[in-house]
Amino acid sequence: xxxxxxxxxxxxxxxxxxxxxxxxxxxxxxxxxxxxxxxxxxxxxxxxxxxxxxxxxxxxxxxxxxxxxxxxxxxxxxxxxxxxxxxxxxxxxxxxxxxxxxxxxxxxxxxxxxxxxxxx
Amino acid sequence: xxxxxxxxxxxxxxxxxxxxxxxxxxxxxxxxxxxxxxxxxxxxxxxxxxxxxxxxxxxxxxxxxxxxxxxxxxxxxxxxxxxxxxxxxxxxxxxxxxxxxxxxxxxxxx
Numbered sequence: 464x465x466x467x468x469x470x471x472x473x474x475x476x477x478x479x480x481x482x483x484x485x486x487x488x489x490x491x492x493x494x495x496x497x498x499x500x501x502x503x504x505x506x507x508x509x510x511x512x513x514x515x516x517x518x519x520x521x522x523x524x525x526x527x528x529x530x531x532x533x534x535x536x537x538x539x540x541x542x543x544x545x546x547x548x549x550x551x552x553x554x555x556x557x558x559x560x561x562x563x564x565x566x567x568x569x570x571x572x573x574x575x576x577x578x579x580x581x582x583x
Numbered sequence: 584x585x586x587x588x589x590x591x592x593x594x595x596x597x598x599x600x601x602x603x604x605x606x607x608x609x610x611x612x613x614x615x616x617x618x619x620x621x622x623x624x625x626x627x628x629x630x631x632x633x634x635x636x637x638x639x640x641x642x643x644x645x646x647x648x649x650x651x652x653x654x655x656x657x658x659x660x661x662x663x664x665x666x667x668x669x670x671x672x673x674x675x676x677x678x679x680x681x682x683x684x685x686x687x688x689x690x691x692x693x
Contacts, residue, residue, distance in 0.1 A: 498682065500628075507585060508620075508628065508671055510682040525679050558627055567675030567682075569618040569633035577628050 514558030
């Protein structure tokens, strides 16, 4: 069955960077886009960006354009999300999710989430 | 500030029906297929409705979706205590070239 397994929780200091991983299994990794969505405590869902694992082409939300980088390693069916210059506002659960077309098709499978805590 | 607008909460007694609205614009809801996601407490979101009104395998027909113009609606009939969750609408925004979510609606079963 389709699974997206994310890396473990992280605690970072303000100004640092964090890298969250998402390992896919149960389907052909290069046929589905991987998206990153975050949720701050008690808040709603916020889309950060996506990658086409086949081509490596990315698209980011304007809010995160200068701080986020999404990459992939097709040899291990894994996508990564790097977020730099962390502040306390970046404390959130970060989810990866997949969709077929990259622009509007449903997110039909989600990872369990990775809690990133930013604290001095 | 979410691009798509949802009511903060809706409530009803067990067995009753609730509807959740999702209001957008011509560049998102009016231009693309809409999905609904259910997020039970402490868990990841789960796809509930896609392409405006389709249910993935395993989703009971108590859940239904519809769309008209720049608004969409999620309906839940035969409400159960297990339906207590946050519900989000989501779609692509053709102008922002970004995926956008609604603000989320908490369903309370009285």
